[in-house]
Amino acid sequence: MSSLRESSLFQLTVTRFRLFLREPEALFWVFMFPILLAIGLGIAFRNRPPDVLPVAATTPQLTQALSAEKGLKAATMDEASGTHALATGAIELLVIQAPQGVAYKYDDTNPDGRTARMIADRAVQLAAGRHDPVAASNDLIHETGARYIDFVIPGLLGMNLMGSAIWGLGFSIVESRQKKLLKRMVASPMPRWQYLASFLLSRLIMLVIEVVAFLGFARLVFGVPFRGSLVDLAFLCVLTSLSFSALGLLIASRAKTMEAASGLMNLVMLPMWILSGVFFSASRFPNIIQPFVRALPLTAAIDALRGNMLQGVSLPHLISPVSILLAWLVVPFFVALRVFRWR
Amino acid sequence: MSETQIQPVPAAAPEAAEVTLRLAGLRKSFGEVIAVDGLDLQVARGECFGLLGPNGAGKTTTIEICEGLTTPDAGTVTLLGMDWQHHANELRHRIGIQLQETQFPDKLTVEELLQLFRSFFVRGIPADEAIRISQLDEKRKARVGTLSGGQKQRLAMACALVGDPELLFLDEPTTGLDPQARRHLWDLVDDLKRAGRTIILTTHYMDEAERLCDRVAIMDHGRIIALGTPQQLIATVGGDHIVEFAVTGAADHTLDPELLTAVPGVQSHRVDASLHQLSVTDLHTTVPRIFAELESMGFGLSEFRTHSATLEDVFVALTGRNLRDE
Numbered sequence: 001m002s003s004l005r006e007s008s009l010f011q012l013t014v015t016r017f018r019l020f021l022r023e024p025e026a027l028f029w030v031f032m033f034p035i036l037l038a039i040g041l042g043i044a045f046r047n048r049p050p051d052v053l054p055v056a057a058t059t060p061q062l063t064q065a066l067s068a069e070k071g072l073k074a075a076t077m078d079e080a081s082g083t084h085a086l087a088t089g090a091i092e093l094l095v096i097q098a099p100q101g102v103a104y105k106y107d108d109t110n111p112d113g114r115t116a117r118m119i120a121d122r123a124v125q126l127a128a129g130r131h132d133p134v135a136a137s138n139d140l141i142h143e144t145g146a147r148y149i150d151f152v153i154p155g156l157l158g159m160n161l162m163g164s165a166i167w168g169l170g171f172s173i174v175e176s177r178q179k180k181l182l183k184r185m186v187a188s189p190m191p192r193w194q195y196l197a198s199f200l201l202s203r204l205i206m207l208v209i210e211v212v213a214f215l216g217f218a219r220l221v222f223g224v225p226f227r228g229s230l231v232d233l234a235f236l237c238v239l240t241s242l243s244f245s246a247l248g249l250l251i252a253s254r255a256k257t258m259e260a261a262s263g264l265m266n267l268v269m270l271p272m273w274i275l276s277g278v279f280f281s282a283s284r285f286p287n288i289i290q291p292f293v294r295a296l297p298l299t300a301a302i303d304a305l306r307g308n309m310l311q312g313v314s315l316p317h318l319i320s321p322v323s324i325l326l327a328w329l330v331v332p333f334f335v336a337l338r339v340f341r342w343r
Numbered sequence: 344m345s346e347t348q349i350q351p352v353p354a355a356a357p358e359a360a361e362v363t364l365r366l367a368g369l370r371k372s373f374g375e376v377i378a379v380d381g382l383d384l385q386v387a388r389g390e391c392f393g394l395l396g397p398n399g400a401g402k403t404t405t406i407e408i409c410e411g412l413t414t415p416d417a418g419t420v421t422l423l424g425m426d427w428q429h430h431a432n433e434l435r436h437r438i439g440i441q442l443q444e445t446q447f448p449d450k451l452t453v454e455e456l457l458q459l460f461r462s463f464f465v466r467g468i469p470a471d472e473a474i475r476i477s478q479l480d481e482k483r484k485a486r487v488g489t490l491s492g493g494q495k496q497r498l499a500m501a502c503a504l505v506g507d508p509e510l511l512f513l514d515e516p517t518t519g520l521d522p523q524a525r526r527h528l529w530d531l532v533d534d535l536k537r538a539g540r541t542i543i544l545t546t547h548y549m550d551e552a553e554r555l556c557d558r559v560a561i562m563d564h565g566r567i568i569a570l571g572t573p574q575q576l577i578a579t580v581g582g583d584h585i586v587e588f589a590v591t592g593a594a595d596h597t598l599d600p601e602l603l604t605a606v607p608g609v610q611s612h613r614v615d616a617s618l619h620q621l622s623v624t625d626l627h628t629t630v631p632r633i634f635a636e637l638e639s640m641g642f643g644l645s646e647f648r649t650h651s652a653t654l655e656d657v658f659v660a661l662t663g664r665n666l667r668d669e
Contacts, residue, residue, distance in 0.1 A: 011462035015451065022450040179446035187412055187442065189435035189506070190463040343412065 008190060012198035013205075019172070020206065029167070030210055034160040035217050038153060041279075042222055045148035053116040056082045057095040062102065065127035066095065071119050092116040095124065150225065153218045154305035155278035157211070161240045162272065162298050164210060166265055169199050169248030174261040177252075183343040192342065200245055207241045227312030235315065236308060236322075240301040243325045246333040247297065253336040272298035300324035361388040362421075363510055363541045364409060369418035371404055378404040380565035382418070386543060386558075391536050393556030394545040395654060397664075401565040402545035403443060406514050409543065410440050422510060436465055439508030441499045443515050449488030453479055456487060457501055464506035477501035477531065493524025500531060511535065513544040517551060529554055549654035561658055568661050576657045581610030582622035585656050586633065586649050589618050590642040598642065606632045611660070622652065622660075 004010050020026055052070075056077040057063045066074035077085060082094040086105060093116035094105040102124055106113035176182040186192060211234075218224040226233065251268060255261040275289075276282055276298035285293050293299055300321035307313035307321070315322070362385050369382040379401045386392045394402045407413040409420055411427045411434060420426060425434055447456055457470035468476075474483055477497040482490060490498060496516055503511060516532070517525040532555050535542060546552055552559045553573045561569040561576070569576050577583075590598060600612045603621060608629030610622045623629045626649060637644065659665055 005458075006462055008459075008462040011459045015448075015455070015459050018455065019448055019450055180442060180444045181447060183412065184440070184442050184445040184502070185463075187410055187435070187440045188460060188463045189432060189465075 009194045009198060009201075012190075012194055013201045016172070016198050016202035017205075020168070020202070026168075030160070030164045030206070031213055034156050034214050038149070038156055038214075038218060038222070041152050041156075042149045045152075051112070053093070053112055053119070054091045055093040055095065055116050055120055056085060056091045057097075058082065059097045062095050062097060062124065066120055066123050068127065069119050069123045072116065072123065093120055095120055149218075149222045150310060151306070152279060153215075153222070153224045154309050155302050157214060157237075158240060158276070158298055158302040158305055159273065159278045160210065160214065161207070161237060161301065162244045162269065164206070165203060165241050165244035166248040166251065166269060168203060168206070169245055170252040170255075170261050170265050171258065172199070173249070173252035174255045174258055177255075177341065177343070178257055180343075186342045196249065196337075199249075200242065203241060203245050204238065207237060211237050224309070226309055228308035229314065232315045232318075233305070233308050236301070236304050236318075239322065239325050239329070240297075240305075243297050243301070243329040246329050246331075246336065249340075250332040250336040253340045256341075272296050275299065277302055295324065297325055297328040300328075362386070363388045363390070363423060364392075364543065365419075365421040366405075366409070367419045367421075369405065369408060369420070370416045371401075371408060371413065372416060377565050379408070379415070382565070382567060384560060384567065384570075386541065388541055389539050391532070391542040391544070391555055391557050393552040393559040394543070394562055395547070395549060395552045395556075395559050395658075396545075396562035397547055397658075400562040402547075402562055403514055404565075405562070406512055406543065406545055410438065410512050411435065436506060437509055439503035439506055439511040441496075441503045441511075441513045441516060443518070445499060447487045447495070447498065447502075450486055452484050452486050453490070453498060453501075454483045456498065457505055460502045461505040467506040468504065470505060473501040473505045476504060476534070478527075491524070493520050493527055496520060496524070496528055497531065500528070504535075509541060511540050511542045513542065515545055515547070517546070517548065525551070549658070553654055559654065561654070561661065563658075563662055569657060573654060576654060577652045580622045580652045580656050580660050582608075582624045583652055584623045584626045584649055585652050586621040586623050586626075586630065587618055587646070588633075588637075588644055588648075589646040590637065591645045592641060592643045598640065602636060602640065603633070606636055608632065613660075613663070615659075615663075615665075618646070620659075622656070623649075 052073050054073050054075075055066055056075045057066055058077065058079055060076050063074045063076045066072050075091070077091075077094070079094070079096055082091070082096075083105065085091045086094055086107075092106060092110070092112045096103045096105060104117050104120065106117050108114055108117075173182070176185075185195065215224075215226075219226070247268065248265075251264045252261060255264060275285060275293045276296050277293075278298075282293050282299050282302075283290075304318045304321040304325070307318050364384070364386040366382050366384040369379050369384075370377075371379040382401075382405060394405060396402050404413060408415050409422065411431055414427075422434055423437055427434065451459075453474060454470060457473050461467055461470045461473070474480060477500050479494065479497055479501060482494060487495070487498065500513070500516065503513070513532070517528050520528065529551070532542065532544070536555075544555065556573065558570070558572055559576060560567045569579070571579075598619070600614070603609055603612050603619070606629065608623055608625045610624065613620050621633070623633075630649070634644075655665070
């Protein structure tokens with residue numbers, strides 16, 4: 001055995017890994033769940049191409065005029081078959097050649113019908129020689145980074161960092177305490193700080209796998225942008241994970257049973273799932289609770305991650321969320337060390 | 344581990360040998376409950392010492408105070424010439440501990456768990472050696488969750504041995520095991536005794552204490568009520584054998600114990616739930632006399648049996664209760 005393999009910190013950390021990797025459920029929640037959630041949300045909120053509306057006209061001239069519009073797909077029909085097509089929903093609008101001009105036949109309670117009416121009218125007027133007094137051009141935005149999936153990926157990342165840190169530390173420590181393994185270990189000459197350090201070390205190594213897998217997926221499948229520095233992003237992920245680890249340690253510091261710990265974890269995490277802006281902006285909550293919402297570690301983490309990934313904000317400009325995260329790292333950690341129940 | 348250093352075991356004279364463990368005036372209460380109530384004890388080097396008593400007698404609290412897991416309210420603990428206030432870390436390296444309720448992680452293998460525990464100790468034996476001593480070779484690669492109760496206890500023992508301890512604490516090592524697994528574990532303790540380790544174990548099985556221990560302290564309500572070799576303690580009952588019987592007939596007058604203890608060879612009498620117990624010497628001559636006496640008093644026998652006196656009888660004689668009742 002090499003001296004590294006004989007070191008207790010190494011053995012404790014390796015043990016943490018072994019126990020984690022041999023727990024299929026934990027692997028699912030940490031690695032697969034956020035990816036599945038991203039796929040689901042990506043499908044639900046995908047950006048659709050602009051619809052092409054089917055219309056019909058009673059003369060070939062009118063049909064030709066309508067076909068000039070990209071938003072319309074025009075056919076020629078006589079009035080009777082056109083009316084039938086309207087009734088069955090095969091077309092949205094029928095343009096009828098009248099002696100004095102044209103008549104539009106459509107259902108004005110149907111938004112697609114109203115849209116078709118406006119586009120068709122413009123096509124007909126342009127074909128008849130209308131000149132618009134004001135020149136207008138279109139500047140279309142289909143840019144990545146403004147889509148819902150771009151907004152939600154940093155939110156899911158923050159939520160995942162919170163869950164894996166709090167569950168990872170909380171359950172393992174309380175389980176060891178409940179099964180009297182913790183008592184057996186402190187009866188041995190194991191340095192106590194190494195026991196806690198092994199959790200942080202294994203968490204940090206796991207974090208790399210977790211974050212790379214999730215963000216790599218988001219990049220490859222959804223083309224989510226990384227506008228900020230990747231070094232800053234790595235720092236933010238580490239800081240977030242350590243802050244939530246400290247919180248997990250605090251939750252686990254006294255609890256004697258898994259049930260008690262589980263209740264505490266939900267109590268701590270539930271407000272953040274709701275308030276911290278994972279799925280929609282946290283600024284939608286009333287002003288009166290904003291100071292509370294802003295002070296939550298998950299809000300700070302997600303703000304910082306969105307700032308980095310979506311807006312390319314550099315670390316010095318994220319000082320406020322970073323300070324909140326640092327406070328959440330330092331205070332719970334030292335409180336946890338003071339009150340920790342070793343048996 | 345130096346299995347060649349076999350120490351001659353001093354039977355009952357720890358004062359003469361080097362004292363490995365000394366407890367003086369030990370007290371501990373949890374709220375209203377007094378768990379340990381003024382305990383003095385010395386254990387000599389190389390001795391296998393048993394704390395015997397019913398559940399709740401204070402055995403586990405006593406052993407956990409010795410292990411440094413519980414701080415006593417009063418009294419002093421000296422192990423290997425050191426104490427927990429000043430030499431906690433050194434002591435943890437030199438003692439081996441097996442606790443009553445430890446559940447090791449199901450998903451680690453035997454070998455992985457022992458390597459983990461081995462890494463905590465500066466000195467010690469290789470994990471492989473601990474596996475061999477505990478006779479877990481076939482289970483080296485098996486996960487803890489797949490082990491039987493007896494194998495788990497031997498694994499706990501192996502974890503206590505990886506630091507090559509001079510002093511070994513075993514808290515109820517065979518509780519909950521089937522008879523075969525118990526005997527297997529006893530053989531293991533025998534090997535450890537032969538290797539010269541000092542062993543302190545708790546048990547509520549008197550046969551276990553008789554089988555394994557050089558000396559025994561019987562505990563009840565946080566105190567030691569008897570201390571000595573199993574043979575010495577059994578001798579205090581006053582006879583080598585116990586005669587138990589129940590009587591029928593002559594219901595109008597009760598059996599007079601004085602008449603029974605007057606029979607030559609009968610040392611003492613007690614009655615528990617209409618079962619009479621006599622401690623007796625010279626069974627072959629005394630039993631016919633008891634039969635004759637009962638017949639002359641007009642009693643018939645509905646039950647009659649004898650057994651060699653055990654530590655159980657010592658406990659019964661001292662407390663009036665059975666160990667198993669609690």
